[in-house]
Amino acid sequence: MSVVTIGVLALQGDVREHLAALGQLGVTGRPVLTERDLDGLEGLVLPGGESTTLSLLLASSGLFDPVAAVIGAGLPVFGTCAGLVLLAREVRGGRPDQRGFGVLDCAVRRNGYGRQTESFETTVELSAGPNEPSGSMPAIFIRAPLIEEVGTDVEVLARASTPGTGELRPVVCRQGSVLASAFHPELTADRRLHQLFLAMVERAAVDRREPSGVAG
Amino acid sequence: MTEHSDSSAQTGTFAVKRGLADMLRGGVIMDVVTADQAKVAEDAGAVSVMALERVPADIRRDGGVARMSDPALIEAIQEAVTIPVMAKARIGHFAEAQILEALQVDYIDESEVLTPADEAHHIDKWPFTIPFVCGATNLGEALRRISEGAAMIRSKGEAGTGNVVEAVRHLRSILGDIRRLTQADSAEQYGWAKQLGAPIGLVQEIARTGRLPVPLFCAGGLATPADVSLVMQLGAEAVFVGSAIFKSDDPARRARAIVEAAAHFADAEHVAKVSRGLGEAMRGEGPGTLTEHFADRGW
Numbered sequence: 001m002s003v004v005t006i007g008v009l010a011l012q013g014d015v016r017e018h019l020a021a022l023g024q025l026g027v028t029g030r031p032v033l034t035e036r037d038l039d040g041l042e043g044l045v046l047p048g049g050e051s052t053t054l055s056l057l058l059a060s061s062g063l064f065d066p067v068a069a070v071i072g073a074g075l076p077v078f079g080t081c082a083g084l085v086l087l088a089r090e091v092r093g094g095r096p097d098q099r100g101f102g103v104l105d106c107a108v109r110r111n112g113y114g115r116q117t118e119s120f121e122t123t124v125e126l127s128a129g130p131n132e133p134s135g136s137m138p139a140i141f142i143r144a145p146l147i148e149e150v151g152t153d154v155e156v157l158a159r160a161s162t163p164g165t166g167e168l169r170p171v172v173c174r175q176g177s178v179l180a181s182a183f184h185p186e187l188t189a190d191r192r193l194h195q196l197f198l199a200m201v202e203r204a205a206v207d208r209r210e211p212s213g214v215a216g
Numbered sequence: 217m218t219e220h221s222d223s224s225a226q227t228g229t230f231a232v233k234r235g236l237a238d239m240l241r242g243g244v245i246m247d248v249v250t251a252d253q254a255k256v257a258e259d260a261g262a263v264s265v266m267a268l269e270r271v272p273a274d275i276r277r278d279g280g281v282a283r284m285s286d287p288a289l290i291e292a293i294q295e296a297v298t299i300p301v302m303a304k305a306r307i308g309h310f311a312e313a314q315i316l317e318a319l320q321v322d323y324i325d326e327s328e329v330l331t332p333a334d335e336a337h338h339i340d341k342w343p344f345t346i347p348f349v350c351g352a353t354n355l356g357e358a359l360r361r362i363s364e365g366a367a368m369i370r371s372k373g374e375a376g377t378g379n380v381v382e383a384v385r386h387l388r389s390i391l392g393d394i395r396r397l398t399q400a401d402s403a404e405q406y407g408w409a410k411q412l413g414a415p416i417g418l419v420q421e422i423a424r425t426g427r428l429p430v431p432l433f434c435a436g437g438l439a440t441p442a443d444v445s446l447v448m449q450l451g452a453e454a455v456f457v458g459s460a461i462f463k464s465d466d467p468a469r470r471a472r473a474i475v476e477a478a479a480h481f482a483d484a485e486h487v488a489k490v491s492r493g494l495g496e497a498m499r500g501e502g503p504g505t506l507t508e509h510f511a512d513r514g515w
Contacts, residue, residue: 010242012241013242014238048238048239049240050243052299053243053261053475056260057475060476061479081239093298094298095258110298111298116347117320117345119236120225120226120227120232121231121232122224141232142235142236143236184235187235188231
């Protein structure tokens with residue numbers, strides 16, 4: 001792959017960890033604070049943070065519409081925790097005025113796993129396509145959004161049992177060029193989800209060069 | 217830490233405690249004394265609220281013993297907002313901390329703003345599932361709190377004054393010593409541990425990494441968007457704003473401006489824009505007029 005630049009929305013949250021993860025994989029990470037920062041990106045990460053705060057700051061910085069536009073045009077995007085909330089089609093238990101991009105066909109409940117006393121770490125089994133990263137990986141859930149429903153076009157790449165109820169719920173989802181996790185892969189040393197995202201970025205770049213899609 | 221019978225899930229691990237602090241970075245944590253104020257803070261984009269009975273400026277004015285807030289007040293604030301809710305326990309008052317844990321607050325601030333309950337000991341924070349934030353005026357104090365289990369450090373500043381000078385002093389002291397420590401050789405690191413009154417393991421870790429093992433936030437006396445920009449540029453990773461918001465002319469607007477300043481702290485044009493026509497900031501107190509320095513509490 002040639003030099004690839006991935007943006008990380010840098011309005012609030014654990015931006016540094018995502019930039020570091022991308023750096024470890026040999027990719028340039030660029031903090032995104034203004035519309036100009038979106039120029040020439042091949043992918044965008046929406047980090048963990050407070051989704052209500054991020055949603056307000058996206059609007060006030062004038063970034064909301066341009067980010068929605070690039071995602072709509074097919075720029076690969078990876079959201080973790082609050083990033084998942086911003087990508088979900090339906091947000092439950094949020095603020096009525098909370099705006100999101102609505103590009104991942106799922107319904108999430110904000111803080112669906114409970115308050116901080118219920119935050120937890122566990123291991124999850126990642127199972128993506130052939131030649132894509134897979135296997136068990138550590139997962140840290142912080143006041144995490146609970147994915148309650150997913151649409152038929154959404155691939156569930158990992159599930160985890162919900163502490164307390166034991167119910168298996170999706171925790172990593174993908175729909176086209178949109179990837180999202182309820183937990184924080186950026187907080188652990190395991191880079192497989194970021195690798196998976198970079199593979200999606202590479203595929204999108206190939207598709208742009210060869211729009212017929214025969215490159216698959 | 218508890219093991220769930222149905223899975224390998226563990227709550228209350230250090231990674232989980234520190235993780236919430238990481239999610240608050242770049243944000244503003246606001247002191248609130250009512251559910252209505254909590255809504256104003258959330259509407260303005262606060263990443264978290266600190267539920268209190270009195271803001272530090274009023275604690276100063278009223279005198280007397282300042283204690284943990286009434287659980288009913290904390291619960292009303294938890295009901296009112298979707299963002300994390302923090303609450304304060306007195307230094308060393310582990311029973312207040314146990315109550316706050318039972319109330320399921322998201323972070324406990326073992327705070328010098330309340331009247332200390334123990335003149336020699338801070339709370340042993342390791343047995344708790346809830347994470348703690350503690351204040352520090354220098355690197356040694358920060359490392360002692362981390363060794364006791366704090367998952368976030370805030371520079372103390374001088375709460376309730378509206379004067380940023382102490383916040384700057386404490387932040388510069390902590391970060392300046394971290395920078396100096398990274399230049400120390402392995403033998404000198406033992407000298408640093410002795411001088412700081414801090415565990416050698418933490419001293420060695422900082423010498424290697426050049427940063428605290430937990431996020432460093434800033435508190436105490438921040439009153440304007442410019443104050444927030446200043447301390448974030450100095451190296452604070454997020455800010456606590458107490459009396460300054462609800463003691464100002466237009467709290468909703470000032471709260472919003474301070475959130476913007478924390479997100480865009482390096483963009484002077486943006487900070488200028490949000491600072492315009494904000495109305496009067498809290499009047500505040502100069503350090504010469506203070507009868508009691510909260511920052512001197514803690515050991």
